[in-house]
Amino acid sequence: MKILIEPAEQQLLEILEERRLDFANIEKTVREIVEDVKHNGQAALEKYIALYEKCALKGERILISEEELDAVKVEEEFKDLCEKFIEKLERFHSMQLQASMWNLTPHGSFVGCLVRPIESVAIYVPAGRRVYFTTLLMCAVPAKIAGVERIVVVCPPNEDGKVPDRILYLCRRLNIREIYKIGGAHAIAALAYGTSIVKKVDKIVGPGNAYVSCAKKLVFGDCGIDSVAGPTELLIVADSTAKPAFVAADMLAQAEHDEMAMSALVTDDENLLDGVLEELARQLNSLGEPNRSVAKVSLEKNGLAVLVRDLKDAIEVVNLLAPEHLELFVEDPFSWLGRVKNAGSTFVGNSSAEAFGDYGVGPNHVLPTLQNARFTSGLSVQDFLKKIFVTLVSEEEVKKQGEFYVKLARLEGFEAHARSIEVRMEGAR
Incomplete structure (x- = not known):
């Protein structure tokens, strides 16, 4: 973990620069895939499925059948938990709906805008060691609230050509019936341009690996995207009132995502910093595998602790780094919240672990990374709506x-x- 004492702005920017997505080594390959699928459709898609997928499916087999979807079974506890999850998301995201707006000018002209949902949206759901069913819900629920008519899901299959039952169950629960067993850059290209099997969409949302992110960047303009997502980030601002055990627990929770995850602490209290470092060592030791190994590498490579003179300097660090997740564990946090200009999602007070946000307390967990919070926001209903201006x-x-x-x-x-x-x-x- 890097420990910086009253760092200069340039030092912090250099740390960010090291984390930026470097597409230089893969962009040529990804561009070739995208262009090939764009011009050669299904044949090109199947070529890359054979090269990169765990199971080389062809033709209609990449599409989940009605029989597969209807046959899915999951445990009752999962169903009950997801119903509560969906309810919390719907309650928060329903507040974001916008009605059409109209106004008369002083000279009697009639101006305003119609608000319309995007017609078709694809959700990319990663697959691998974990089943990211929360990502599906975080993307699909606001899209449903916005009124998107056609919602598509793509998810890479396993060696047996199957998509996780939990993903399929939630698709069925949300009445999403168009699901493709594909992933990677070729899936993004197929969604953006269409093939004889995959129908093109107007917008693609959801996180993925560097190849997926690079492909999203390349198809933008021909197809809408939510963002080019980088590794996940957490920045905690803490003073002497914070609890070291809470701070360390949240840094570890962030670090277990993957080895590129960033867990950062900014504090004006040296005693708190020492306490957090002790807690990190203790709590890391008690974490089971494989999470412990992942978190250990993450903290070693991307962990950061910054000691500043006061909380005013701490907030300046926040606004410079523009973190994906921000936690304010300080006395009178709302007095400091008003000074925050750049953050994806903010958690206020010692009880507010970022994990509550990951699991549906309300706001979306699909958020801007890599300083993108300077100019964009987390996923919301507005991402699935468009405005049509009207003038008379x-x-x-x-x-x-x-x-x-x-x-x-x-x-x-x-x-x-x-x-x-x-x-x-x-x-x-």
């Missing part, structure tokens, strides 16, 4: 304000624009 210009607007618009058009050098307004001014006299 009144005759009074033409008469009284026409010259204003004409002058602006000519200042930009657009004579035909000006004349298109003038011709209406003449008719309104």
Whole structure:
């Protein structure tokens, strides 16, 4: 773990730069895959399935059948827990719905916007050592609330050509019937451009590995995406009122995600820092495998502790790093919350472990990483909506304000624009 004492801004930026997704080594390969699938469709897709997937499925076999979906069985406890999870997500995300908005201008023109759901969205659900069913829920629930008509799920299959039952059960529960057994960059390309089997979509959401992220970056513009996600991050701001055991527990929870996960502490209290380091060693020792080995490497490579002069400096570090997850374990945290400008999701007070956010306390856990919180937000209902602007210009607007618009058009050098307004001014006299 790196320990920095009152670091300069450049030191912190250098740490961030080391974590940035470097697509240089893979972009050529990913671009070839994307272009091949774009131009050669299903044949190219099946070529890459054979190369990269654990099971080389072809044709309609990549699509989950109605019989497969209907035959899925999961334990009752899983069903009950997911119902509560869905209820919490629906309660929070329903508050984000927007109605169409209308307004009359002072001169009687009618302006506003229609709010419409995106027509088709694909959710990429990673697969591997863990079954990321929470990712599916975090993406699908706000999309359903927004009113997206066609929701597609893609998930890489195992060696037997199967997608985890828990994923399929939740698809069935949410009435998602279009599910493809594919993953990787070729899956992203197929979703963006379509094949004879895979129907193209308007937007792709959900996290994935570097190849998936690179492919999303390359198809953006032909297809919408949520973001190019990097390794997960947690930054904890703590003072003398924080509990070292809580801070260490949350840093370990972050570190067990993967070896690239970043767990960071910023504090103005040296005694707290010492206590947290002791707790990290103790708690890491008691963690079972394989989580302990993953967390150990994560903390060694990407763990960070920063000692600052005061909490004002701590918040400056927050706004510079723009973390995915932020925890404020300080006295009177709401007085400091107002100073936070850049963070994906913030957890306030000692009881507020970030893990509550991962498991459906309300806000979404699909969040911006790698300083992207400077300019974007976590996944929400708005990500599945679009606005269509509407304008009806009144005759009074033409008469009284026409010259204003004409002058602006000519200042930009657009004579035909000006004349298109003038011709209406003449008719309104």
